[in-house]
Amino acid sequence: AQSVTQPDIHITVSEGASLELRCNYSYGATPYLFWYVQSPGQGLQLLLKYFSGDTLVQGIKGFEAEFKRSQSSFNLRKPSVHWSDAAEYFCAVVAPNTNAGKSTFGDGTTLTVKP
Amino acid sequence: NAGVTQTPKFQVLKTGQSMTLQCAQDMNHNSMYWYRQDPGMGLRLIYYSASEGTTDKGEVPNGYNVSRLNKREFSLRLESAAPSQTSVYFCASSEEGDYGYTFGSGTRLTVV
Numbered sequence: 286a287q288s289v290t291q292p293d294i295h296i297t298v299s300e301g302a303s304l305e306l307r308c309n310y311s312y313g314a315t316p317y318l319f320w321y322v323q324s325p326g327q328g329l330q331l332l333l334k335y336f337s338g339d340t341l342v343q344g345i346k347g348f349e350a351e352f353k354r355s356q357s358s359f360n361l362r363k364p365s366v367h368w369s370d371a372a373e374y375f376c377a378v379v380a381p382n383t384n385a386g387k388s389t390f391g392d393g394t395t396l397t398v399k400p
Numbered sequence: 401n402a403g404v405t406q407t408p409k410f411q412v413l414k415t416g417q418s419m420t421l422q423c424a425q426d427m428n429h430n431s432m433y434w435y436r437q438d439p440g441m442g443l444r445l446i447y448y449s450a451s452e453g454t455t456d457k458g459e460v461p462n463g464y465n466v467s468r469l470n471k472r473e474f475s476l477r478l479e480s481a482a483p484s485q486t487s488v489y490f491c492a493s494s495e496e497g498d499y500g501y502t503f504g505s506g507t508r509l510t511v512v
Contacts, residue, residue, distance in 0.1 A: 294440075317499055328404075328490055328503035329443075375442065379499045385431045385450035386499035387458065392442040 287312040287378045291391035298366050299399045306361040306394050308376030317379040318359040319388065320350055324372045332374075335359060346370070371398045402426050406491050406504035413481040413511045421476040421507050423491030430496045432474035434458075434466060436487040437506075443490065449474055481511045 288311045298304050310316060317336050321329040333344025340352040350361045359376060373395050377388040404425045413419055425432065430451045435443040435458075445458030447466040455466050463485060465477045474493075478485060488508050492501040 319500060321501075321503075328505045329492075329501070330503070331500045334500050385433075385448050385456070386494055387433070387445055387448055388443075388499065388501060389445075390435075390442040392440060 289391035429493035
């Protein structure tokens with residue numbers, strides 16, 4: 286079975302600084318990989334996804350993520366953080382060719398943005 | 401375009417009471433899911449439905465039942481609520497072969 290680890294429970298960055306959120310997965314092959322964002326009191330919103338091909342994927346709201354097979358990682362990045370990016374971020378994996386595309390989620394990383 | 405609609409948004413139950421959480425999507429998605437979210441534990445899959453007429457257990461199905469009423473609607477039922485079921489419940493759907501989820505806004509359930 287697949288699993289996801291987000292090593293950082295909480296990260297604080299200053300507005301305008303760069304951001305990197307870490308995600309490591311465990312699976313026998315390359316899974317499908319996703320990042321979601323959750324604002325307080327809201328549901329999750331899909332930021333970006335990786336299935337295959339180019340290992341650097343672009344998403345919404347200026348986010349990007351890089352898949353590194355050798356490190357079993359799929360880290361989320363943003364060059365310049367805005368105060369509105371403060372939220373909780375979840376990495377998720379889906380095992381390819383499985384029934385119904387069940388996602389396994391990490392425990393989340395809470396991002397605080399300092400003015 | 402409403403996406404995924406969940407009702408109710410908030411609910412307080414007494415231990416032993418029953419209730420049904422409703423979920424409907426208008427994107428013609430085949431697959432639908434119910435997750436619960438607890439602090440520090442991410443999201444855990446309760447039940448899912450790969451297509452109309454099929455349902456399967458997820459990671460934490462005990463104490464819950466589901467019904468895929470039609471392609472649009474997927475309900476979650478608590479037959480006898482327990483304090484351990486206090487949580488935020490999310491319904492989600494996905495297009496076949498895509499697996500990126502569209503989530504509802506959640507139901508915050510408290511069992512006292």
